[in-house]
Amino acid sequence: MRRRDMLGAALAMPALLRSVPARAAVPVDVELVLAVDVSRSVDPEEQEMQFSGYEAAFRDRRLIEGIMGGPLGAIAVTMFTWSDWQIQDTVVPWMLLDGAAGAHRFADAVARAPRRTWLYTSISGAMDFAARQFGQGFEGTRKVVDISGDGVNNSGRPVAEARAEALAQGIVLNGLAVLDRTPTPLSLASALPPLDTYYQQEVIGGPGAFLVVAEGFEAFEAAVRRKIIREIAAVPPAGPSTERFA
Structure with missing residues (x-):
C-alpha cells in the first residue's frame, strides 16, 4: 500500500469504529452478586458448608423454576469471596441462567471455585467491590447484592458510607448472617451487637431488602436456598424482613 493510501486508511479508521454499534446488554430479570465471607473466623469446614450450600441451591428445582418463571425467564449471577478491605476475588464470573442447564453450569463453577482464607472482615470493601460489578454485559430489572458473613465490619471504611453509595445506585443489599457457634471472648462479646441486629x-x-439468619453453618444450605429463591422471584414476596433457619 502506498504511503498516501495508508494515511487515508488511518484517517478513516475512527469513523469506521464509530459506525460499529456497541454490543447491547442482555436484559435479565435480576443481576445478582453473591458476596461470600472467607475471613479467618470461617474455618475450612465452615467455608465448605458455604460453597456446598450455594452449589446445592442452584441445583434445586424450585430455584430453577423461579428463574424460568420471571417475565424474561433469565437472571445473571456472579460470585466473589471477600475478607480484608482490599481482598475480593471473583470465583465465578457473570453467567446467564435461563433454565436448568445454566443453573447447573453455575453450580458446577461454584463446586470448582478455589477455597482460600484471609484475615479480616470488610463488609464495606465487599459492598464497594459488588457495586462495581454491575453493567458488565447484562441489564437487570433489579440489581441485588447478597452478602453472607459471620462477623461485623473490622477493616476498611465505615459500612454506612459504602452502604449509602450502593443504595444511591439503586442496588438492593440483602444479608445472610451466620451466627457462628464458636465462643467469642467475653471482652469482645460485650462490645459487639448481636450479628443479626x-x-x-x-x-x-x-426496596424490599431482607435478612436471612442461619443459626450456625449447619443451617447455611437451607438459608441460602430460601434467600436466593426469594431474591429472584418475579414479584418479590412481601415476606418478613428477617427469616431464621436453625
Whole structure:
C-alpha cells in the first residue's frame, strides 16, 4: 500500500469504529452478586458448608423454576469471596441462567471455585467491590447484592458510607448472617451487637431488602436456598424482613 493510501486508511479508521454499534446488554430479570465471607473466623469446614450450600441451591428445582418463571425467564449471577478491605476475588464470573442447564453450569463453577482464607472482615470493601460489578454485559430489572458473613465490619471504611453509595445506585443489599457457634471472648462479646441486629441495622437496605439468619453453618444450605429463591422471584414476596433457619 502506498504511503498516501495508508494515511487515508488511518484517517478513516475512527469513523469506521464509530459506525460499529456497541454490543447491547442482555436484559435479565435480576443481576445478582453473591458476596461470600472467607475471613479467618470461617474455618475450612465452615467455608465448605458455604460453597456446598450455594452449589446445592442452584441445583434445586424450585430455584430453577423461579428463574424460568420471571417475565424474561433469565437472571445473571456472579460470585466473589471477600475478607480484608482490599481482598475480593471473583470465583465465578457473570453467567446467564435461563433454565436448568445454566443453573447447573453455575453450580458446577461454584463446586470448582478455589477455597482460600484471609484475615479480616470488610463488609464495606465487599459492598464497594459488588457495586462495581454491575453493567458488565447484562441489564437487570433489579440489581441485588447478597452478602453472607459471620462477623461485623473490622477493616476498611465505615459500612454506612459504602452502604449509602450502593443504595444511591439503586442496588438492593440483602444479608445472610451466620451466627457462628464458636465462643467469642467475653471482652469482645460485650462490645459487639448481636450479628443479626447488626446486619438488620447496618448492612441491608433498598426496596424490599431482607435478612436471612442461619443459626450456625449447619443451617447455611437451607438459608441460602430460601434467600436466593426469594431474591429472584418475579414479584418479590412481601415476606418478613428477617427469616431464621436453625
